[in-house]
Amino acid sequence: MTLGTHGEAGLERGRVDLQRYGHALMGTYGEPMRVLARGEGSWVWDADGNRYLDLLGGIAVNALGHAHPAWVAAIAHQAATLAQASNFFATEPQIRLAERLLELAHAPHGSRVFLCNSGTEANEAAFKMARKTGKRTVIALEGGFHGRSMGALSMTHKDAIRAPFAPLLDTVVFVPRDDEAALRAAATEHAADLAAIIVEPIQGESGVRPLAQGFLAAARELTRRYDALLIMDEVQTGVARTGAWFAHQLYGIQPDVMTLAKGLGGGFPVGAVLAFGERVGSLLAKGDHGTTFGGNALAAAAANATLDVIEAEHLLDHAKAVGEHLRAGLEALDGVVEVRGAGLMLGVGLAAPVSAQVAQAAVAAGFIVNPPSPDTIRLVPALTLTTAEADLFIAWMAEHGTRITTEGTTA
Numbered sequence: 382m383t384l385g386t387h388g389e390a391g392l393e394r395g396r397v398d399l400q401r402y403g404h405a406l407m408g409t410y411g412e413p414m415r416v417l418a419r420g421e422g423s424w425v426w427d428a429d430g431n432r433y434l435d436l437l438g439g440i441a442v443n444a445l446g447h448a449h450p451a452w453v454a455a456i457a458h459q460a461a462t463l464a465q466a467s468n469f470f471a472t473e474p475q476i477r478l479a480e481r482l483l484e485l486a487h488a489p490h491g492s493r494v495f496l497c498n499s500g501t502e503a504n505e506a507a508f509k510m511a512r513k514t515g516k517r518t519v520i521a522l523e524g525g526f527h528g529r530s531m532g533a534l535s536m537t538h539k540d541a542i543r544a545p546f547a548p549l550l551d552t553v554v555f556v557p558r559d560d561e562a563a564l565r566a567a568a569t570e571h572a573a574d575l576a577a578i579i580v581e582p583i584q585g586e587s588g589v590r591p592l593a594q595g596f597l598a599a600a601r602e603l604t605r606r607y608d609a610l611l612i613m614d615e616v617q618t619g620v621a622r623t624g625a626w627f628a629h630q631l632y633g634i635q636p637d638v639m640t641l642a643k644g645l646g647g648g649f650p651v652g653a654v655l656a657f658g659e660r661v662g663s664l665l666a667k668g669d670h671g672t673t674f675g676g677n678a679l680a681a682a683a684a685n686a687t688l689d690v691i692e693a694e695h696l697l698d699h700a701k702a703v704g705e706h707l708r709a710g711l712e713a714l715d716g717v718v719e720v721r722g723a724g725l726m727l728g729v730g731l732a733a734p735v736s737a738q739v740a741q742a743a744v745a746a747g748f749i750v751n752p753p754s755p756d757t758i759r760l761v762p763a764l765t766l767t768t769a770e771a772d773l774f775i776a777w778m779a780e781h782g783t784r785i786t787t788e789g790t791t792a
């Protein structure tokens with residue numbers, strides 16, 4: 382199978398569009414790599430007709446791949462029926478989505494859902510729930526990423542994205558990932574004022590790093606002991622990404638609050654907050670929080686279709702199997718030190734800090750991947766990715782990716 386032409390020569394139309402982009406859009410993302418025109422399954426085409434195997438999936442978003450017929454039909458039907466009604470009114474798709482999420486999360490009686498539009502918004506709501514406990518201190522993790530709005534950014538660790546917006550909320554305390562002693566010390570020090578501990582079960586943006594079982598268990602124990610909320614940010618890990626509906630199920634540890642977005646809408650913007658149990662489910666009361674678009678019928682229909690297809694096509698098992706296949710194929714390569722993660726959320730650890738060069742060469746060769754940290758390539762493709770498609774990337778890594786890594790090691 383050939384992947385088409387991707388060299389500099391094949392990018393004329395895209396170059397013109399990128400100039401227009403540069404003149405019309407803010408520079409928040411730097412210059413985009415390509416202008417993409419359409420997608421189908423795990424494949425996308427750029428404006429010049431070149432084809433790419435999409436192993437980034439809109440950054441863990443396109444759970445069903447691009448343009449899945451059932452998802453397209455559900456959105457088209459809902460758009461032609463009722464798209465947005467305001468939260469002065471309820472709609473059936475919104476109710477069904479909330480019921481479905483509670484069921485998939487095995488949430489106990491009295492649990493409740495708040496629907497929103499993005500990951501950062503979901504974490505803002507979780508943050509406000511923490512405040513509604515009457516306490517203020519939140520413990521977050523080094524390497525954690527929770528979003529770019531001011532509350533979520535306050536819980537995000539990376540200094541480069543925090544510094545320009547200081548001062549942020551100073552009630553957030555950071556501890557190193559997997560440092561149980563530091564976590565216990567911070568929780569004990571702030572015991573009287575501890576509102577929440579927030580974690581990603583597998584940190585995504587800092588390089589696909591799963592938390593140790595014992596560390597997560599300690600977070601659960603401490604939040605119980607000090608009557609604080611355990612918030613799991615499953616914006617990236619949730620909705621079948623890891624081969625389980627939610628990553629906390631892999632650990633067997635239920636949070637008090639779970640935030641979702643990314644894969645939930647299969648490419649349509651939608652986020653959710655699940656509050657486990659009666660007490661947490663009623664922390665945000667009438668007038669405490671809201672959003673115009675949150676839970677609109679169109680977004681809810683997209684999310685319901687996404688959950689339906691995941692179930693009908695057995696994508697939990699599929700993601701697990703293809704993920705294992707990718708892991709085994711990549712782990713066997715020279716220059717790959719380890720493959721971290723679960724299901725189809727994988728971080729390929731390279732022997733040298735050359736992930737940016739590898740990602741760039743991959744795109745030029747027709748594979749979309751991304752480098753979340755200097756020595757990691759992240760793979761978060763559609764959950765429908767086939768083993769044959771996975772093999773194309775393994776073969777490219779074997780021939781080209783690892784050569785870049787070897788040159789980086791000896792440089």
Ligand SMILES: Cc1ncc(COP(=O)(O)O)c(C=O)c1O
Pocket residue numbers: 499500501502504526527528529581585586614615616617618642643
């Ligand atoms: C774990 C996690 N939380 C929150 C966010 C923020 O989500 P959004 O970009 O939809 O605001 C992200 C985005 O990458 C994420 O990975």
